[in-house]
Amino acid sequence: MTHGALALAADAIAQLDHCNKCGFCLPACPTYVETGLEVHSPRGRLSLIEAAWRGELAVGQPLADALSLCVGCRACEAACPSGVQYSIAMQAAQADLVRRRRRWVVSRAAVPPLLALVRHRRALKAAVRLGQAAKRIRLLPVPLAPLAAMLPPTAEVPSVLVPIPADPAGPAVHFVDTCVMDALFPTANQHARALLSAGGAHLQAAHGPEGCCGALEAHTGHPEKAREMARAHVVRWERDLPPDTWIVAHAGGCAAMMADYGRLLADDPRWAGPARRWAGQVRDWAAACMALPHALAFRGTGARVALQNSCHAVNALGQGAAPAELLARVAGDQLVTLPGQDRCCGAGGVYNLNQPAMAQQILRRHLDEAAAADVDVWVATNPGCALHLGQGVRATAGRAAVVHLATYLHERWQADPPAPPDSARRPG
């Protein structure tokens, strides 16, 4: 273990400096809302990091424990009048803690194996299958036990979709098969692509194996690894894609991560420029759909539908309005806006594995809201959220069916007759 104060980079220190302790972020923070404790608030966490950096607070397990209760939803950033980017300070602190002693941050054992899995996508898929099997035969290596609880009882069977011809005049779009999504909801990926095409996107391919975006690594104190992953993406995009291609991801957390590549690779002598440019091309899937030349039309079945938005799409990308706008286009279904629609559900990537108690406590409010609103279909925009909500609904014997946004929309999509093309909105 390394002694001394927490080591932080200048951009992290700048965030601490700009925090005026005004407290405006407190009511936005899901953990503060649950515990009412300053320690579990963004202002508290920034103060702890600052004190540890100044050497006023020992760097050790208590600090790591206090920080690890943060879900990482970044609602505090959206609420901060002073533009403090909390996540920069938090990730820097996590990185130094991990560097000193891994077990402080990742004290609960689920994360390391999971990290290994996201680095190797095939293994992740296999683990998911194993998890699902183990769920039935009640046998699983211990570290993956919490994951098994999250998984739906049966694996999703990839459906075969009728390919939609690409529109060469449409905007170039590269759809990133985000890894957890790919392993858990492979059909949702297909649905997402299909709807992009239907909206007039000209889908592009980048060659070579698709890796993780690096979000999990960045949030668990492994910035170097995250940078490596980011670089791999940027290299492939730069090599294979037309320069104005939209980078579209289907999980808000991944989209937000990729939108941050410019900052992440700012010190990379070769790739800083391309990373900045590509980061500017990133769009969340729903926002991309809303911006496509053909307006998609949907017909529902009279269901009461609620949305669980992605924190990162809302707070980091500022693109949280698009999913609800898409849902509002579904004729026949009734969209109910739950109070917690745009608030973190507690899934937080691997948070629900690391901090199951708090994750469940946060989820409880959402479950109660959905039950009170008598929701039939609960649409999530993030795979992790979908798992988390699904698990909660099952555990409380709720009646809402949890589906991913792309799947929900694809099921209700009116391919025929196609919406009239709106040539005025075509780029170029």
Add this chain to the structure above:
Amino acid sequence: MAKAGAAWHGQLARPHLAAMAAAPAAATPSTWAQLAVRLKPLVPAARLLADPVAQLAYSYDATGERRPPQLVVLAEQPAEVGGVLAAAAAAGVPVLPRGAGTNLSGGTLPLFGGLVLALQRLTEPWRLDVAHLQVSVGTGWVTADLQRALASHNMFYPPDPSSHRISTIGGNVQENSGGPHALRYGVTEAHVLAVEGYLADGTPIHLDRPAVPGEWDLLGVVIGSEGTLMVATEVTLAVQARPAGTTTALLAFATVASACAAVARVIAAHLDPAALELLDRPTIELVERFAGAGYPADAGAVLLVDLDGTADERQAALDQLDAATRAGDRLAFRTADGPAAAERLWIGRRAAYGALARVSAHVFVQDVTVPRPQLAAMMDEVLAIAQQRRLSVLTVAHAGDGNLHPTIGYDPANPEELQRLFAADQEILAAAAARDGSITGEHGVGIDKLKHLPLMYSRDELAAMLEVKQAFDPELRLNPGKAIWTVLPPRVAPDETVPHRPHFASAPHLQQVREAIREAQAAGRRLQIVGAGLRVPPDPSALRLSTQAWTAVHHLDAENLTATVDSGLPVGELDGLLAPFGLEWAADAWGAAETVGGMVAGALPAWREAGSGPVRQQVLGVEMVDGGGRALRFGRPVLKNVAGYDLTKLLVGSFGRLGVLTAVTLRLRPRRPLTWRCLAAEGAQVAAAAWASLARPDRPEAVLGRPGQVITAWVRDPGAAWGPAIADPRPEWGALLAAQPMPRFGLHRCGRAGFPPAHEPWTLWWPLSGVWLGSTPPAPPPEADGADPAARHLAEQVRRAFDPHDLWKGGEA
């Protein structure tokens, strides 16, 4: 972990504090350990925190400094608060009540370490009494949550500090918070009816507003006392109907001076906007960069104005606003069509603080109030000070209240810049004080302005505040080192005053009062202070001191709507002076011969309490001589002032038992013709109809009950629904009362939810004050006051501080 209470690296050094803040006796680690053991059975372990992480998380407030406490207790039940306080008292350790920690003055900083009592989880009870327009809530309620909960009942709690989404009601009460809409609706103080909680030793205490002669307004002193007098667990607030609608207007001007001139004209035109905010050019540039509110780029200043009322009223007010501000170099005048557009206009105002925080490492927000006509000059002076100190300043102002927030970005790591900042700070505060303004309008003294209190208060005045503190908290353990001086400077001259301000009372005048006091003391007799003598019968055993010869008018500022006059001035004379300006003093005399001082000391319910508020809201300051012969002045001719304890409140309604009022500073109101109506009603219908009239968005100026009648007075006549129009009944009532002087008539408390008892012969009932007047003489105070024993004990302690020789004891003088 740093030593508890110790300042860390990067903190502002405050060595001067030792000279003004008494440090509590140092508690040993074993004391703390024993205390923790004692607390175990009272509070679950999960809510008793003593680890370094928790100590750190409760070491700061919005001033950004950090001083760690030893212990943090998260209270969830009022009874826990009492228990914790008693245990802390036994251990002799300091206790710091804390809400959301958003105060900007260091109010929750554990300067000497201590036990932080975190109260934001104290959200029980919630008792809304819609019929009587009041709500009782736990002090942990977040202001905005309360406002939302009330809105769902179509009710309205107006105070809206910009921090309302996170600040607690407890914090608001203890800071007497303002906000943009304080202009029309008043600061927090105007809405607090009662407070429940515990004294420093754990004694439960309930304080409400005085209703009958001889009680004094301890609650008025607790409000704004920054957690140094008691820990509040429950607050009862007055609520009202939501305004029918709001129109937001944006006015742009070429210069700050012309914007300030427009503000003065708006006030002088007796417009009553709900909010009147000013942003100067540097602010506009900055907020446009970050928030894009759409303010005109070429403007030197903009004004944001909210007008509340029905569509017709708002249109009329808008036309008046347009006319009043057209002169000079107005660049733009536009109104927001709809709430979304209004919200956009307000975004710029709300973003001001954050926008500066984006461009500077740290932000220093200043908070001074000046008489409104001096706003432009004060803004100029701030600018000149900043220029001279090579600092860049931007200013937003609650312009309608004369409350400015010059805001300076700085880097705490730059000691040379810090020196310039402190120098500028001192100069800005001195400039405000020299204009007879206040060094803090709404953010409080905390530790930040402790050192500047002598700009406003003499040694004797600081001593009087300390005596009040000692009455509540003799061991000085509650939030030590905040709000007032607990160490007094040595006395230099016998009758020290603040440098720029001599007493209003002339030297012979003061001498006369002091001689009377000495004489009474020497003779061992009571000293009866007599104004017009209408309210009290002469006491043959007492010496008399008449105020009737003191009739000077010290200032009458028709643009600020304030006046300072001698206490002996008859209200009829005052009214004659004010009438040509279209102004009046809305305290409502019972006869023209009554003296202003007599009315302030008597503080009988005002006829027009519904429209203008009770008498205490018509008094901004007092000058007095207490029983020890000290000449003291509290309050200023400004609408917002939270510097030190608000001892003005204590004197309003003191009935001559705390001292001799020599001069009073009054808040004036535009004179408005009223239509009086009289509705016939029987029994309980009187109460129901009275409260129904008060629940209207356009509630009447006056609502009074008489047996079989509800009398209402309206600025905008609602028509015959409230009975036939009648002549102004006040002269008739005044004559009636003058013919039957007290104590043959007595005021009696029944509370807001009460009504004069059926068996009592009564003449008048004031619903909002919860008092009635009848021919039953009152029991001698203070036994009649219904206050709890702790409150009575406190009142006696406070009385002794002001009347050490018992000159006024045991009668209503």
